[in-house]
Amino acid sequence: MGLEERRRREKDNRKQAILRAARKLFFDRGFKAVTVEQIARRAELSKGAIYLHFRSKEEMYTQILLNDIAAFQKKISTLLQSGDSPTDMFVKFSRIYIDFFLNDRELFRILMTFMLNTEQMNLPAQMNDHIVKATNKQAEVMEGILQIGIDQGQFPKTINLRRYRNAIWGLLNGIISLHLFTGRADNREGIIRSTIDDSLQVFLRGLASEVVKGPKKEE
Amino acid sequence: MGLEERRRREKDNRKQAILRAARKLFFDRGFKAVTVEQIARRAELSKGAIYLHFRSKEEMYTQILLNDIAAFQKKISTLLQSGDSPTDMFVKFSRIYIDFFLNDRELFRILMTFMLNTEQMNLPAQMNDHIVKATNKQAEVMEGILQIGIDQGQFPKTINLRRYRNAIWGLLNGIISLHLFTGRADNREGIIRSTIDDSLQVFLRGLASEVVKGPKKEE
């Protein structure tokens, strides 16, 4: 009994403060360029204290990933209950997606990198699971929207959810990546937004037009 | 070099948190009725931790006194620069005095008790000095107002500052004490306020009327 609650709370606060400091630095300079000493200074701690809360620099990085993904999840989690049409849901989804990642390009970069190099990051299996689980949740929302579309007769009954979820996901990621590659986001937000909007509508229209036709094969 | 600044800040925060907890309890139940354990619990700490920040229960009590007196000082410290007439300054002074102590009767009780029993509380001499110094500051303001009155020709040039400062101080304290003794403040604020207002004006008028006459003897 006793004061554990307060101590737990304060320990957690400290941890969050470290993560805030680390996140800012990672965001500004990228993983490699940031030293643990810098993170410690920004958090007004010594380097040793950092290792009371995290096993390694990479673990910090991973937890930031988890936090940010969780924040994103929270944003999109209400979509399914909105009662909008599936198309509108996807449009809203993409808006959130864009807003979020244009506002946090480092996270986007990290996520894409993680997707591309899961093995290389050789994190503890448990961490890996967490991230995978988190991204799965995101996928679920997309599939959920597709399912609603199916239930409402807007999409074919027999489509492969995974395939089209991936298609839409890829569309978003691909366009954003391209955008980040070709230019700064600041003055081109309108372009990327309308590009995605338009592509998405085209894709969904295409999908809807198959309602009468037969199913796709499993991949 | 290093993180001392942050540690100092956090240590001070902790100390203030303890004082807040202690103050609330002392205010509600009085010094004797409060146990150190209760203070610790309210501050979400163990009893032992309390003694890292304070040498004794009484030291806590004393520091609360100092804090509250300091807050009061701050309130009255601007009076001298207000440019009001001395009489108005005293009226304002008394308003602040009443507001403050009706809002914090325990502090008033404590202060009066301390004034009456400085020795009995046998605090470290240094602490004693602090409190005495603080109350002296308060006295200074009153003497300052009197001095302004003298400079402006409203009060006799030769009055004994200490005597009249004490008279006014005593007037305020006495009426408030009486009031606390005879009834609850809530529904009698108007009465105590007008009583003090009126008595104060009478006293100051009396003092002003002596401008032409000779000085009082030193006491």
Added chain:
DNA sequence: TGAATATTGGTCAGTATGTGACCATTAGTC
């Protein structure tokens, strides 16, 4: 009244948290 019991201010040995000098390894330089 005075012995038994309960309460509580204060202590201290043990634990958790934080510090910074240090080390091993790797990256960079010439």
Added chain:
DNA sequence: GACTAATGGTCACATACTGACCAATATTCA
């Protein structure tokens, strides 16, 4: 490919916190 600099991670030491404990006092009750 030897030398230097930078940096992730470690550890002995320092500080903050905990709670069982004790001595002294207050309370209860026969």
